[in-house]
Structures are given as C-alpha cells and as structure tokens.
Amino acid sequence: MRVLTFSGRTAKEILRDPLNLAFGLGFPLVLIFLLSAIQANIPVSLFEIERLTPGITVFGLSFMALFASTLVARDRESALLQRLYTTPLTAADFIFGYMLPILPIAVAQSIVCYIAAICLGLPVTVTIVYAVLFIIPVSLFFIALGLLCGSVFGVKQVGGICGALLTNLTAFLSGVWFDLDLVGGTFRKIANLLPFVHAVELERAVLNGNYAQVLPHIGWVLGYTLAVAALAVLLFLRQMKRQ
Amino acid sequence: MEAIQTQRLTKKYKGLTAVDSLDLVVHEGELFSLLGINGAGKTTTIKMLSCLTRPTGGDAILLGSSIVRTTAEVKNMIGVSPQETAVAPNLTVKENLELMCGVHGFPREKRNRKVEELTKQFELAQISGKKAGKLSGGWQRRLSIAMALISEPKILFLDEPTLGLDVLARSDLWDNILSLKGRITMILTTHYMEEAEALSDRIGIMKGGKLLALGTAEELKNKAGTDKFEDAFIAIVKGERPLNGGN
Numbered sequence: 001m002r003v004l005t006f007s008g009r010t011a012k013e014i015l016r017d018p019l020n021l022a023f024g025l026g027f028p029l030v031l032i033f034l035l036s037a038i039q040a041n042i043p044v045s046l047f048e049i050e051r052l053t054p055g056i057t058v059f060g061l062s063f064m065a066l067f068a069s070t071l072v073a074r075d076r077e078s079a080l081l082q083r084l085y086t087t088p089l090t091a092a093d094f095i096f097g098y099m100l101p102i103l104p105i106a107v108a109q110s111i112v113c114y115i116a117a118i119c120l121g122l123p124v125t126v127t128i129v130y131a132v133l134f135i136i137p138v139s140l141f142f143i144a145l146g147l148l149c150g151s152v153f154g155v156k157q158v159g160g161i162c163g164a165l166l167t168n169l170t171a172f173l174s175g176v177w178f179d180l181d182l183v184g185g186t187f188r189k190i191a192n193l194l195p196f197v198h199a200v201e202l203e204r205a206v207l208n209g210n211y212a213q214v215l216p217h218i219g220w221v222l223g224y225t226l227a228v229a230a231l232a233v234l235l236f237l238r239q240m241k242r243q
Numbered sequence: 244m245e246a247i248q249t250q251r252l253t254k255k256y257k258g259l260t261a262v263d264s265l266d267l268v269v270h271e272g273e274l275f276s277l278l279g280i281n282g283a284g285k286t287t288t289i290k291m292l293s294c295l296t297r298p299t300g301g302d303a304i305l306l307g308s309s310i311v312r313t314t315a316e317v318k319n320m321i322g323v324s325p326q327e328t329a330v331a332p333n334l335t336v337k338e339n340l341e342l343m344c345g346v347h348g349f350p351r352e353k354r355n356r357k358v359e360e361l362t363k364q365f366e367l368a369q370i371s372g373k374k375a376g377k378l379s380g381g382w383q384r385r386l387s388i389a390m391a392l393i394s395e396p397k398i399l400f401l402d403e404p405t406l407g408l409d410v411l412a413r414s415d416l417w418d419n420i421l422s423l424k425g426r427i428t429m430i431l432t433t434h435y436m437e438e439a440e441a442l443s444d445r446i447g448i449m450k451g452g453k454l455l456a457l458g459t460a461e462e463l464k465n466k467a468g469t470d471k472f473e474d475a476f477i478a479i480v481k482g483e484r485p486l487n488g489g490n
Contacts, residue, residue: 002345002346002347002348004345005341005342005345005346006342006345006346008345009331009334009338009342012331012333012334012338013331013332013333013334016333016374017333074332077327078327078328078329078330078332079325079326079327079328079329080329080330080331082295082323082325082327082329083323083324083325083329083387083390083391084346085294085295086293086294086295086318086321086322086323087318087343087346087347087394088315088318088319088346088347088348089346093346241297
C-alpha cells in the first residue's frame with residue numbers, strides 16, 4: 001500500500017527529530033510535574049490533577065500541529081513533494097499519509113500524560129480510557145490545522161505561527177492556565193467561539209464522568225475539526241496544483 | 244517511436260508566457276539538454292513534461308502517452324530529479340530508496356533487488372545507513388538521481404543536477420549520468436555550458452519560452468561561427484531579437 005509507505009516515512013521523520021520528542025513529550029510532562037508541585041505548595045483548584053491533566057493533554061496537541069506543518073512546509077521547500085507528485089501517489093495518499101501517522105503519536109502523548117498524572121495521584125478509573133479516546137477528534141483538529149498551515153506557509157513562517165502563536169493561543173484561550181471567567185468580557189466571548197476551551201472542557205467532562213456536559217463541547221470540537229480538515233484538504237490540493 | 248514530441252506546448256501565468264508554442268522532438272535513448280538563461284522556460288518545460296504542471300495550451304506525447312490526457316501512464320514511465328535535493332532528511336539513504344520503491348508499489352523482492360542494484364550502481368554502500376540530511380551536496384544529488392531511477396523510468400528528467408557542486412562531485416555525477424546514456428532517454432537542464440557540451444547528444448537553446456536553436460554542440464558552434472560552445476550560446480541568445488513576454 002502506497003499510503004502506508006508514505007505514512008511510515010512521515011512517522012520516521014517526526015520521531016527521529018530529537019526536538020520533536022523534547023517538545024512533544026517532554027514539555028507537557030514538565031508542565032504536569034511543575035504545576036502539580038505548585039499545587040502541592042499553594043493549592044489552586046485549576047491545577048488539581050483531575051482538572052490539570054485534560055488541559056495539558058490538549059495543550060500538548062498544539063505541538064502536533066507544529067510537527068505536521070513543519071514537515072509539509074519542509075517537504076514543499078526541499079522539492080521532495082515535487083518529486084513525489086511525479087509518482088503514482090494520489091492526493092488522498094498524501095493527505096492520509098501526513099495525517100494518519102501523527103494520530104497515534106498524539107494518542108501516545110496523551111497516554112504518557114495520563115500515566116504521569118496517575119503517578120501524581122490521579123485515581124485510576126475507566127474514564128481515563130474514555131478521555132484518551134475523546135482526544136482523537138481533538139488531535140485531528142490540530143493535525144488538520146498543521147496540514148493547513150504547512151500547505152500555505154514556509155518553514156520559518158510555520159515555526160512562528162504554529163510554534164509560537166498557536167501554542168500561546170491554545171494556552172491562553174483554553175482555560176488551562178487561568179480561569180477564563182477571571183478575565184471575562186470580550187476575551188471570554190472570543191475564547192468560547194474558538195475550539196480550544198471546548199476541547200479542554202470536553203476532556204475534563206469525560207475524565208470526571210460528567211457525561212451530560214460532553215455534548216455542547218464535542219459539537220464545537222467536531223465542527224471545527226471538519227471545517228479545518230476540509231479547508232486543509234482544499235489548500236493542500238491547491239498547492240499541489242501550483243507545483 | 245520518439246521519446247518526446249511536444250505539440251505547440253504552452254504555459255502562461257497570468258499574462259506571462261513561460262513556454263510559448265514549443266515544438267520539440269527528443270529521440271529514444273538520447274541525452275537532450277535544454278539550455279537558456281534564467282526565465283527561459285526550461286524548468287517550466289520540464290514541469291509540464293513530468294506532469295507537475297498542466298499546460299495552458301498544446302500537448303506533449305511521451306512514448307505514446309499524453310501529458311494532458313493520460314498523466315497516470317506518463318507518471319509510470321518517467322523519473323524526475325528536481326533542481327533542489329529532494330530527499331527525506333531524517334531517513335537513511337537506504338530508506339530513501341525504499342520509500343521510492345514503496346510509492347511505486349513494488350513488492351518486497353523487487354524492492355530489495357532495486358535498492359541493492361542502485362546502491363551498487365551509484366556506490367552508495369558506504370553511506371547506506373547515514374541519514375540523507377547529513378550527507379554532502381554531492382552525495383545528496385547522487386542519491387536524488389538514484390531515487391529517480393528506482394521506478395526503472397524510460398525517460399529521466401534531470402533539472403540542474405550539478406548545481407552548486409564542487410568540481411570533483413560534478414565529475415562523479417557526470418560519470419553516473421554517462422553510465423545511463425543510451426539505456427534511457429534523459430532530459431537535462433543546466434547552466435553549465437561545458438556540462439551540456441560534454442554530456443549531450445543534442446542541445447536545445449531556449450529564450451523567452453521559445454526554442455531558439457537546436458542541434459549537436461558542434462552544429463551549434465558552426466551555426467554561430469564560434470570555436471567555443473559558450474561563445475556559441477551567447478551569440479545565439481544575444482543575436483535573437485528581443486521577444487515579447489517570457490517568464
């Protein structure tokens with residue numbers, strides 16, 4: 001299967017970059033341990049492990065967007081994509097070949113975060129499994145966002161957009177670091193119109209077994225995922241034609 | 244059957260004519276060089292012939308298949324080594340070759356055979372386990388051409404294959420290209436006059452998207468009345484009336 005070959009290559013390119021491992025896996029773990037240490041000394045309800053872990057798993061996914069966008073942008077700039085466009089690979093092979101291998105990496109990142117959280121006192125319940133499953137649509141949103149950015153911007157630009165802007169947007173507009181009600185007003189309204197806070201609230205609801213609260217948030221996440229994925233595919237095909 | 248026959252092949256970008264009604268025939272087994280100053284239309288021509296970009300007019304027939312109507316057939320018979328070193332940097336040399344086998348859908352046995360064959364042909368054994376991104380420019384170019392040959396193409400496009408290489412690396416790559424001569428049809432674009440003269444069976448000189456002159460290096464020198472090929476190139480390009488458009 002051609003798509004499997006291309007997927008394997010995507011996975012190798014990402015996993016063999018030590019910076020990817022450091023940021024993708026190391027940084028979320030550092031945050032869990034650091035914020036848990038703060039919580040141990042100065043108790044803040046936001047940093048209780050049941051509330052903190054879902055937020056960190058979502059925040060960690062912003063790095064998946066960075067991985068995807070950097071890889072696509074680099075392939076475009078190095079002309080590797082140009083070479084592959086002259087082979088029998090189809091547009092669908094490229095899109096799935098970029099997106100699918102990052103999904104298990106995202107899920108693995110989430111699992112590692114939950115294992116760390118268990119070590120820090122998160123009770124072991126079946127809801128952890130559900131939380132990991134519900135991370136899949138959230139992951140797809142971030143991966144599609146990466147494909148979109150990589151199809152439009154160059155390597156340096158995606159470093160700034162996905163590396164700095166997106167990670168900060170995910171951090172500040174998701175309610176992981178501070179309660180959005182503390183800021184309120186327009187900031188809160190904007191945050192509610194974006195998917196980040198809904199992704200975090202979805203994960204929190206699932207992990208804590210508050211299934212009644214899942215529905216509105218999953219709607220926002222799926223809506224954004226479908227919209228961004230459709231746009232990513234369109235923009236990828238557009239740059240493919242422009243070659 | 245001719246390897247390539249273009250029929251009024253044209254590419255326009257928003258009012259700019261990159262390739263203008265190009266009529267060209269490349270014979271099977273020939274090493275054909277396309278020369279021209281920057282913006283002459285060489286790379287655009289290669290991109291159209293390798294189905295990377297669709298012509299806005301005309302067509303090209305590659306061994307009986309049209310680049311407009313039967314692109315899948317064309318893609319199965321060509322290999323492309325782009326201007327930039329198009330390798331996967333975090334994959335080893337061997338994995339890069341295997342990647343190309345995989346995207347062409349080769350079964351395991353054929354894959355192993357092709358990787359071994361090209362590793363031997365391009366003397367890649369010593370660097371087979373090294374990551375492609377860590378290789379020198381010369382080795383990357385060599386790998387790039389080996390990757391283009393994986394699919395056993397009948398037509399190979401080499402877009403400025405020795406650009407930026409030192410003298411020794413260029414000489415090695417020339418040897419590689421010469422070893423393929425006669426077995427497959429090769430279309431080479433280059434800015435190096437001595438490269439075109441040393442390697443090519445025939446040379447086409449482009450300017451403003453049009454073909455100005457066509458022939459062997461000797462024929463072009465005779466036509467321009469010069470002893471050196473570089474002087475012939477300059478005389479042919481400068482001697483032409485300024486063209487409207489161009490890319």
